[in-house]
Every structure is written in structure tokens, then in C-alpha cells.
Amino acid sequence: MSRILIIEDEKNxxxxxxxELKHxxxxxxxxLxxxxxxxxxxxxNFDVISLY
Structure with missing residues (x-):
């Protein structure tokens, strides 16, 4: 299973x-x-780091 780090300051x-990704x-x-x-x-160790 791929691990994804989401970095986003807007909580919602x-x-x-x-x-959506967990789904x-x-x-x-x-x-945050x-x-x-x-x-x-x-x-x-993450496979993807997503910055918004």
C-alpha cells in the first residue's frame, strides 16, 4: 500500500x-x-508527498 503525506494548512x-485517498x-x-x-x-518514508 502506498503511503501519502498530505501537507495543507486549510483543514477542510x-x-x-x-x-478520498483513504477511500x-x-x-x-x-x-497542517x-x-x-x-x-x-x-x-x-512516504511514496508521495502532496503539497496544496
């Missing part, structure tokens, strides 16, 4: 994208700002 948009079978993680998103990207 991030939640919408997360739900398609992807493992997702959401970070660039600083925590960068830290998550450095700490873990």
Missing part, C-alpha cells in the same frame, strides 16, 4: 483529500503546516 481541504485504499498522513510536514517527511 486536507480532510477532503485524505478521505481509494491509500495510507495517508496529514500535516509546512514545518510539521517537513519534519514528518524527514522522519518517515
Amino acid at each position: 481541504l486536507a480532510r477532503f483529500v485524505e478521505l 481509494e485504499g491509500y495510507d495517508t498522513q496529514v500535516e 503546516n509546512g514545518r510539521t510536514g517537513l519534519q514528518a517527511a524527514l522522519d518517515d
